[in-house]
Amino acid sequence: MKCKRCSGSAVVELRRHNAAFCKVCFPEVFTEQVRKAIRRFDMFDPSDRILVAVSGGKDSLALWDVLLTTGYDATGLYLGLGIGGYSDRSHDAAVAFAEARGAELRVVDLAERYGYDIPTAGRKGSRSTCAVCGLTKRYVFNRAAAEGGFDVIATGHNLDDEAATLLGNTLRWKTDYIARQSPALPARDGMVRKVKPLHRLSELETAAYAFLRGIDYVVEECPLVAGNTQLRYKNAMNTIEATSPGTKAQFLFGYLDRGIPLFAGDDDVALVPCGSCGQPTIGRFCAFCRARAQILGEHLGSADRAGTDDREVARSLSDEVLPAEIYGGAET
Amino acid sequence: MKVKLRNPDREVELHGGRPIREVLAELDVDPDTVLVIRSGELVTRHENVGNDDELEIRPVISGGAA
Numbered sequence: 001m002k003c004k005r006c007s008g009s010a011v012v013e014l015r016r017h018n019a020a021f022c023k024v025c026f027p028e029v030f031t032e033q034v035r036k037a038i039r040r041f042d043m044f045d046p047s048d049r050i051l052v053a054v055s056g057g058k059d060s061l062a063l064w065d066v067l068l069t070t071g072y073d074a075t076g077l078y079l080g081l082g083i084g085g086y087s088d089r090s091h092d093a094a095v096a097f098a099e100a101r102g103a104e105l106r107v108v109d110l111a112e113r114y115g116y117d118i119p120t121a122g123r124k125g126s127r128s129t130c131a132v133c134g135l136t137k138r139y140v141f142n143r144a145a146a147e148g149g150f151d152v153i154a155t156g157h158n159l160d161d162e163a164a165t166l167l168g169n170t171l172r173w174k175t176d177y178i179a180r181q182s183p184a185l186p187a188r189d190g191m192v193r194k195v196k197p198l199h200r201l202s203e204l205e206t207a208a209y210a211f212l213r214g215i216d217y218v219v220e221e222c223p224l225v226a227g228n229t230q231l232r233y234k235n236a237m238n239t240i241e242a243t244s245p246g247t248k249a250q251f252l253f254g255y256l257d258r259g260i261p262l263f264a265g266d267d268d269v270a271l272v273p274c275g276s277c278g279q280p281t282i283g284r285f286c287a288f289c290r291a292r293a294q295i296l297g298e299h300l301g302s303a304d305r306a307g308t309d310d311r312e313v314a315r316s317l318s319d320e321v322l323p324a325e326i327y328g329g330a331e332t
Numbered sequence: 333m334k335v336k337l338r339n340p341d342r343e344v345e346l347h348g349g350r351p352i353r354e355v356l357a358e359l360d361v362d363p364d365t366v367l368v369i370r371s372g373e374l375v376t377r378h379e380n381v382g383n384d385d386e387l388e389i390r391p392v393i394s395g396g397a398a
Contacts, residue, residue, distance in 0.1 A: 001378045011374035015364060020376060057394055160393070207367050207392035211374060219390055221339050234393060242362055 005029075012208045016246035023212050030209045033200045034066050041184035043195040048151040050074045051192075053141050054097075054105065056090030058210040058217045059156030061097050063198055065213055067154065068101055074154070079140050080109040081133065082117025086223055093218045106148070108140055116295045122224065124295045129224045132291055139288035143279055145192040157196040160203045163248040164233040166255055179263035183256070189271035190280035199252070276300050333381060335359075336388040348385055353377035359389070366391055 001010040003022035010020035021029055037043070044050055050067060054060045054076040067074040078094040081087050091107070098105035111117045118136070122129030145153045162181070169177045187193040198206060210217050225231065240247050273279070274286035281287070285300045293300045333348040335355065346355060356363050356377060363377040369388040370381065381387060 001376050010376055013363075013376045013378070023374065058392070059394065202364075203392040203394065204364055204367070207390070208374060211367055211369070219338055221394070231393070238362055238365060238393075241364060245364075 011212070012205070014202075014205070016202075016241075016249055018245075027209055027212055030062075030201060030205060031066055031070060033205075034063075034197050035070070037183060037197050037200050038195075041182070041195065043154075043184050043197060044072070044152045044193075046071060046073065048073065049149065051106075051141070051145045051148065051150040051153050052076050053137070053153060053155045054078050054094045055156075056093035056097075056218045057156070058207045058215070058219075059158055059161075059198060059203075061093070061156075061215045061217050062206045062210045062213070063154060063156040064097065064103070065101075065210070065215060067197070068103055074103070075148075075150070076103060076105040077141060077144055078105060078107045079137060080107065080111075081136075082109075082111050083119060083222060083224060086218075086220065089220070090218050093216060096216060106144065108144060110136065110140070114140075114292060116292065118224065121291070121295050124297075125291060126294060130228050130230075132295075133224075135287055135291060139279065139286070142190075142192055142194075143277075146190065146279075150192060152193040152195055154195050154197055156198055156206070158198045158201055158203050158206050159248060159252060160234055160237070161230070162196065162199050163237055163252045164230050166252060167233045167237060168229060175263055175266040176269075177267075178255075179260075179266035181255075182260065188280075190273065190278075191271070202248070333383050334386045336386070338388070338390050348381045348383040350380065351377065352379050352381055352387070355381060355387070356389070361389060365393055 001013060001020045002008070003010045003025050004019040005025040006022060008022035008024070011023045012026045013020040050072055052060065052064045052067065052074050054064055056078070064074055064076055076094060076098055078091060080091060094105060097103075114136075116124075118129060118133050121132040121136070125132045141153050141155075162183075166178070166181055169181065183196040183199040185191070185194045201209075237248050237251075269282050271280040271282060274281045274289055275284045276289040277286060279286050279288070289300060292298075333346050335344050335346055336342075337344065337359075344359075346358065352368055352375060353363060356366070356368075367388075367390045368375050368377065369390060370379070370385055
């Protein structure tokens, strides 16, 4: 099989493009797709300070790599989730990547900073481990970016992630979540701008890029992910994709081109500072503070125990696909 | 031919002398969901593999929390 660009020996086949690329051309093609995403959604420019949510996995390290190699001011943020050896190896991969490139990596330890780890949250909280984990990551990234003076948070969500999320939200007609599933969400009321520069690239492409760039990412899966809803949606989409290559891209890009205007206004909610931490929320206390209080067995105040708030906590914690408050999922 | 599989890590012995796509089909693996690595190099499903080759089939699907 020949490279579409140079006719050399191909190492990556992209069936949805009916094309293949060699090990030299593919990273260039990948980078061009990232540039296209950044331009199309006006994500950031070289003067912006970017905080990259880094997990040690293929997507976030590929994203950080491409941003650094294209000259952006990109700092990594690793959040230690306390998931045993998995978290240790993920941390080590992120640190090794940063050291090899002379890049700045900031590290937040969840237990040290906020008093709990993810396995504990899964056991003591009212809903799934993945839901609490997603909520925690989004909160910590936004807070760290705001406190650190960053202009934008970049996450490694890829085409498969975004298509699966859109499928899940569409199946349940979560129109408010659908409305805000954009690759670039502007800053507002304490929420730092949030972007997904890899949304045009599949998981196969991000993995191939990471491999070809010599990135030693963590291949193993999170041991707590079994039964994850988003994985089921990904598998469903892969089944369709196997016989109809390009379906995932058509689904997501069609939404971005033609679907977004149909849902405009469905996420039009006012944000106010959380009564506990000051981060933006739609209620008296933010979902993170309510979840944390539940995990730690603490009380935030009388309103926290009111029926309405309990329902809000359950709702925000039960959504594994696109949980939490205003912004979509944050991969780490 | 040794084939290394991941998540969990394990190794199986299969016969070579055929295209990788046939190896993947025998393992019931969708080619779009894995990297195939031979001697430290990525290869496409159209490449032939020999009995002395060692392959790693590395999944690309990540399913962590949103």
